[in-house]
Amino acid sequence: MSAHYSEVIVTEKPTVALAFAKYLSDRGYRTIRVEGVKAFEFRRNGLLSLSIGLRGHVLDYDFPSEYNIWAKVDPRELFFTKPILVVREGAGKYVRALRTIAKRTRRVILALDADPEGEGIAFEVMRIMSFANPELEFKRAWFSAVTPEDLAEAIRKLREPNPNLANKVAARMVLDLTIGAAFTRLLTLSVKDELPRGRFLSYGPCQTPVLYFVVKRALEREQHKQKRYYVVVAELLGDGVRFAASVNLGEDREKAAEVFSRVKSLKTAVVTKSERAVVEVAPPVPLNTVELERRASLYLNIRPKETLDIAERLYQLGYISYPRTDTTIYPPTLNLRKLAGFFVSWEDAGWYVRKILSRELKPTQGREDDKAHPPIHPTRAASREELTKRLGEKAWRVYELVVRHFLATLSEEAELERQKLEVDLGGLKLQAEGRRVLYPGFYYVYPYARPEEVYLPYLVEGDEVEVLKVRLEERKTQPPPYISESELLALMKRYGIGTDATMQDHIHTNVERKYFVVREKRCIPTPLGKALLLSLLETVPQLVMPEVRGRMEAALAAIARGEEEPEDVVRGVLEEFLGYYDQLKSKMPTLSERLREALAEVYGSDGRAKGAVAPEGGAKKQVYKRAGRRGEEGFS
Structure with a gap:
């Protein structure tokens, strides 16, 4: 060259x-x-x-090689050891x-x-x-x-x-390395005899608060006390429409049976109340990263990390805008009419896009603006055949979601009619609720959000309806479901755990560590994840509480704004976590016993895990991160 x-x-x-x-x-x-x-x-x-x-990154922070021999270095020393820059492996x-x-x-x-x-x-x-x-x-x-x-x-x-932005990134890398390494080593070394060779218990200042949300919901499920209750359900016919009405009779079985025996043979009921209300449903606000991940999980059953990986690929190939953004407000410089014009012949939405373009565009808007990137939007039209052939079916589905979401933000409101009927069945008042779409509006291009319709007949007070069948049902109260990835992302956003670029990684890390699994969109803790989280919660709760990481992220954001020096933020956070470390160390005898019991349940005598962490870095060498070529120190 x-x-x-x-x-x-x-x-x-x-x-x-x-x-x-x-x-x-x-x-x-x-x-x-x-x-x-x-x-x-x-x-x-x-x-x-x-x-x-x-x-991606070519450099990383690591400790000098002599500090990467776990058995010879007190983990507490890491809080006083300055990481160095090294070349990333590969x-x-x-x-x-x-x-x-x-x-x-x-x-x-x-x-x-x-x-x-x-x-x-x-x-x-x-x-x-x-x-x-x-x-x-x-x-x-x-x-x-x-x-x-x-x-x-x-x-x-x-x-x-911009050195401030770079220093924010460097400070986070230093903090996550130091805090993660120190607590991971402390936990692992305290139970090393119970762990199969090459395995470890990991802690992360973002990873572990995410696990907290998952375990918290699982505990709510366990603490739920199931109760039986009884419901009378009547199948009715009015104005040629068949519908059902019901009433909850409570937990008293004998009383419910008595009421049922009184009404089960009746042939007619009378409408005592009929209410209808037309409500307008606003289209969604423009799409940011967390909402893309959340909606892809909810609508497409695609995991957040995979969604962002696909979105990155779509961006690199020029199909959509940059997918890592907090913004939910279209900037005035974005030519929305031109972008929408790409889709006048696209899929089944072309006719509606032409309708949108025939009037003044009034896009929805949210409240967030990161001042860096617009909301995620398509940058060119592509067919299903083109994208599926080039990137696969899932890429098409993510792209289609981005396009339809963008078009929905430019669309009209939908109109729904909500109905309520009350009928008198031998003195027993039963309720029925219905819903129908009067005008689809943005649902024309955004079918994901269209609600299921439940039709009720148009009746007025005093109308008689035919009773087709009456039954008494025994039902049970249900525990809350395991937390979904969609809910988890929303909580991470609310508490400031991670950034739009890293939230899905923290979920993925917990899954990789086998602290929880994702089944049918729900996050279910493993015995190991639950035992680790509860052990930390009972000893030093600050280590798992989301508010602590939220404060850290706020301090890092101040670096990006130029309001704080990175050295001061790093020093302050490390001093805080050193205090937590000392608290945890003082309670390690109790904590270790709790973890040993969990590990015995998880690994058993043969060393095979039932939902435990997979080995990293091989069995012979315990290091937190592999060091490459030694580099310089300090921030930008």
Whole structure:
């Protein structure tokens, strides 16, 4: 490689690097390899340029190697040990490529994802390339969609890299490493003789509060006391419509039987009350990351992590906008009419899109605006055949959800009629409720949210209805269901556990650790997850309470706003968790006994887990994170 480049564009993914080469080139591009990494040469405005894609972070924080021997290091020492930057495992070729390229240019455009995580990676790139060429100039490209217009606009409006965002990311990495490693080692070493070789008990300041929500709901289920109660149900016929009405008679079986015997042979009932109300149902607000994950779980039965992975791929290929956003308000610069116009012939929605475009657009809006990205929206039309062939059926379903949600935000309200009837059956008042869609409105393009219709006849007070059948049912009160992933994401959002980019990862980590499983959209704790959570809750409850992580996230957000120094935030949080560590350590004899009992139940005598954690890093070597090449210390 001997060419000199007027500029080098570094992206977070190879597909985005290819998009820059395709959309910015004067007359095509040429694929080359730099230190084994695919890159793209092209001419822009007559000058030779290069774009290259990474695979996310290239650097990471770790402890010096001597601190990664668990048996020889008191976990408490980690609170006083400064992590160092190392090359991530598998990222060596990217580091070599960046250093090689740095010597062949004077200008680098950092086109990493436009969020704090992307800014963190941008500063990793700056650190690596500056080491090889201290004279480099760095600029930041910020974009929300991989389209020709968006990428060209990003290049026209380059900005300075933001150290505050990068420092927020670095501070979180340092805190999660230190806190997670210290408590994981303390817990694991306290029961090492009961654990199969190579296995460990992990703790995470985000991971464990998520487990708290799951176990809390499971305990509510266990504490539910089931009760029997009795219901009279009458099947009725009025105005040619068959419907059912019922009344709860309570828990007294004899009294219920007495009432039933009085009414079971009656042939007519009289309407004593008839109510109807027309209600308008507003379309959904624009889509952010958490809502995309929540609705994909609810409507499509696709797990949050898989949803975001698919959305990332759709974004990289130019089908949707950037999928990591908190915003639920369309910015005035977004041409909604143009975007909707892509879908005038799309699937079964084209006729309704044309109707939308025939009037003034009045999109819904939420309350959140991260000032970085618009809500998630489609950036081009694609057919089911095209996307299924290219990315698979699930990708089509996620894309379809994004498109339909976007169109719904531009749509009319739906109109529902809610009905209530009260009928008198021999002095016993029974109730019936109905619902019908009068005008579908946004349901035309958003069938996921359309409610099931229950038809009742149009009757007025005094009308007689025919009694077809009367029965007495014994029913049981039901415990609350296990928490769903949809509910879990909403709680994480409410308490500030993680970010829009990481929430699904914290769920996934618990599943990987075998602390809970997901079945039919519900999160069910394993014996190990439940025992670990309850043990911590009873000894040092702050370690599992979501409010603690919420305060940490608020402090990290202050770094991003430039209101706090990263060193001060890290120091303060570590001092807080050191106090929790000492409390836990003082209660380890009791806690260890509790964990041993749980581990005996989980692993048994043969060392095989019933819902336990899988080994990581092999059986011979216990390390929290693998260290790569040693690097520098400190924040940006």
